[in-house]
Amino acid sequence: MPATKGSTVSTDLHLGSASPATADTDAVIVGLLPAAEAGATPRLAPGAEEVDAAFDGALAQLLAVTGATGKADEVVKIPTRGTITAPLLVAVGLGKPDAGDAPSAEQVRRASGTAARALAGTERALSTLGRIELAAAAEGTLMGAYTFTAYRTGSNGRAPVGSVELLSTDSDAAATLRTAAAVATAVRTTRDLVNTPPNDLYPETFAARARELAEAAGIEVEILDDEALVAGGYGGVSGVGQGSSRKPRLVRLRYAGGPSPRAKVALVGKGVTFDTGGISIKPAAGMDAMTSDMGGAAAVIATTVLAAQLELPVAVTATVPMVENMPSDSAYRPGDVLRMYGGKTVEVLNTDAEGRLILADAIVRAAEDGPDYLVETSTLTGAQQVALGMRTMGVMGSEPFRERVAGLARATGEDGWAMPFPGHIRAELDSRVADIANVTGKRYGGMLVAGTFLGEFVPAGLSWAHLDIAGPSFHTGGPYGYTTKGGTGVPVRTLLAVLQDIAENG
Numbered sequence: 001m002p003a004t005k006g007s008t009v010s011t012d013l014h015l016g017s018a019s020p021a022t023a024d025t026d027a028v029i030v031g032l033l034p035a036a037e038a039g040a041t042p043r044l045a046p047g048a049e050e051v052d053a054a055f056d057g058a059l060a061q062l063l064a065v066t067g068a069t070g071k072a073d074e075v076v077k078i079p080t081r082g083t084i085t086a087p088l089l090v091a092v093g094l095g096k097p098d099a100g101d102a103p104s105a106e107q108v109r110r111a112s113g114t115a116a117r118a119l120a121g122t123e124r125a126l127s128t129l130g131r132i133e134l135a136a137a138a139e140g141t142l143m144g145a146y147t148f149t150a151y152r153t154g155s156n157g158r159a160p161v162g163s164v165e166l167l168s169t170d171s172d173a174a175a176t177l178r179t180a181a182a183v184a185t186a187v188r189t190t191r192d193l194v195n196t197p198p199n200d201l202y203p204e205t206f207a208a209r210a211r212e213l214a215e216a217a218g219i220e221v222e223i224l225d226d227e228a229l230v231a232g233g234y235g236g237v238s239g240v241g242q243g244s245s246r247k248p249r250l251v252r253l254r255y256a257g258g259p260s261p262r263a264k265v266a267l268v269g270k271g272v273t274f275d276t277g278g279i280s281i282k283p284a285a286g287m288d289a290m291t292s293d294m295g296g297a298a299a300v301i302a303t304t305v306l307a308a309q310l311e312l313p314v315a316v317t318a319t320v321p322m323v324e325n326m327p328s329d330s331a332y333r334p335g336d337v338l339r340m341y342g343g344k345t346v347e348v349l350n351t352d353a354e355g356r357l358i359l360a361d362a363i364v365r366a367a368e369d370g371p372d373y374l375v376e377t378s379t380l381t382g383a384q385q386v387a388l389g390m391r392t393m394g395v396m397g398s399e400p401f402r403e404r405v406a407g408l409a410r411a412t413g414e415d416g417w418a419m420p421f422p423g424h425i426r427a428e429l430d431s432r433v434a435d436i437a438n439v440t441g442k443r444y445g446g447m448l449v450a451g452t453f454l455g456e457f458v459p460a461g462l463s464w465a466h467l468d469i470a471g472p473s474f475h476t477g478g479p480y481g482y483t484t485k486g487g488t489g490v491p492v493r494t495l496l497a498v499l500q501d502i503a504e505n506g
């Protein structure tokens, strides 16, 4: 396969020990915080003391002369002319702390990402931001330095910053750095998978890539091919997948959770490698973005591998349906009735509501193993983007797990908001001929309709969450913070936070 290994050029992270004023490096990164009152001088963030001393304690004033204010995503570069050993000083805005004086982990993460992007083309840099929060600085640096170059020939575009030394006050710095690098690598792997074009990433090759990742991490893999899916009664995956010459797959990964796992968690992710809409075909404008309709699958695979690498005491299974949704003479049609895994029947009224069909099979299969929690994630509805915008995932499911997951999403900086299942919606999915229809035919509350549909396939009593990531998983605007163009890696860090929280609290 040509490449799902996009970010081959990567940035090395190290722990630094030299003073930032005298370190032998090409650039030193310091943080800048906005002044408490409007019009006053911004403040240097903690960690830059030796640099400030070299500038006679006047570095913040000097940066203010350039117009720097310390707002998020602001970068000011000044030549040092020997004031410190490094020839370049990079001041990056942290933004106003949400509470109190100290910047949050997410502010450090974003500023580190911004600084890493601003240092593209530089060999070596040293960051003082690790002294505020080492893990956040490391994650932000590696996520911000991400580039996807597998499909570019020649050298258009500058190489990411070569290596970054992080200063820190962390007593267990080496372990913190290792964990942060693993987390960022999972995010980057997810981005690579999302950014790989659909002519190279289709169910067969996606499943092969999942196998490689799982085997490298020493976890179990099982792949059902199209024949096994039909034989096994997976009517949702088979039905949606039958229109494409790229045959469907169902990938299952299993990490046992070490000697004494605290709980069993099932992860499920939507893997539509390209969504044309099928016979209910989408308009041409913007259809190319449907290369990202497997972002949930990619995140679930990467997170399961990450759980194994971090040896979390939680058993994790990933159940990942993979299809290409195509119109053709073999495609499923509006009016078809599919018999899903587990036996429920679904009337297809719109072949573009395909994600919920493949996920229904996957959810029933995942629940068969008796997990304590089930977390499913998908680029499921355009309605998520309308309701919550491009940076906030919609979190649905059973209470109180839904609120717990939404809170964890916000804590990671990925951002999520809990959404309801109004009781009247289920009746709107009543079908003329089958147990349920896949759409309501009305345009209202589309995100909640899709979630309600999925809920029909979750066994009663199982704590579950559905994360609609249609907006947050794919970024088409200019880069900001650690978010680069294309796949964002959302919701890997939320899924990890959920697993960690379950490991700690059950």
Ligand code: BES
Pocket (backbone or CB within 6 Å): 275, 277, 289, 293, 350, 352, 353, 354, 355, 379, 380, 381, 382, 383, 439, 446, 470, 471
């Ligand atoms: N993959 C799309 C949802 C989507 C839209 C993801 C935009 C990312 C960006 C999904 O399969 C879909 O087509 N949903 C339809 C559902 C409708 C037919 C009820 C939608 O949202 O329009």
Ligand code: MN
Pocket (backbone or CB within 6 Å): 275, 277, 351, 352, 353, 354, 355
């Ligand atoms: Mn669709």
Ligand code: ZN
Pocket (backbone or CB within 6 Å): 272, 275, 293, 352, 354, 355, 379, 380
């Ligand atoms: Zn889709």
